[in-house]
Amino acid sequence: MEVDDTDRQLLAALAEDGRATTNDLSAATGISPPVVEQRVTGLEKRDAIAGYEARVDYDELGFDVTAVVQLTAADARRAEVLDELRTADQYVTVYEVTGEYDVVAVGRFRDTAELNERVGELVTTEGVAEVTTAVVLDTVADDPLSPLRGD
Known part of the structure; x- marks a missing residue:
């Protein structure tokens, strides 16, 4: 699957904050909200985004x-x-x-x-x-x- 610079920017922003809203992603990347929504939906449909999950800090939970x-x-x-x-x-x-x-x-x-x-x-x-x-x-x-x- 091909990804372009716009997809890469959105994936990087989502990796930083998987709970980011369309407006948050737009502000972080400079991409308009309608394009953000269209691109993220397309990445999800192509399974390039397999899901959203919390990043656990195991050290903070005592797994040293x-x-x-x-x-x-x-x-x-x-x-x-x-x-x-x-x-x-x-x-x-x-x-x-x-x-x-x-x-x-x-x-x-x-x-x-x-x-x-x-x-x-x-x-x-x-x-x-x-x-x-x-x-x-x-x-x-x-x-x-x-x-x-x-x-």
Whole structure:
């Protein structure tokens, strides 16, 4: 799907404030309200905007540890392992990947004790062959619109 500079401006403004009104978006982008409404509706209809959600600050809620968990799973159990991770409360993102590992999951934990407990559960899960965990020290970039800036 092609997006132009007008679409990019609107997507960026919505990423900053998903609750912005048509008038708010118009003021932020300099695009007239009727065009804003038409463009946003078009982006929604084309599923370029999949929905609107709150950005949660996990640190403020007491989830002070972010970890990237990589694991390999036996082929026969991979679907079950993915289902377990998908439904586990602490994992905010789970990817099935190519390469050395089969799964990469990003989790939020209250402390290292909770992280250790959850990783310990993974290690003993049937079909999980290897688990590697990296604790995130700092978020250097988190920009979901970055790919749109390259066009």
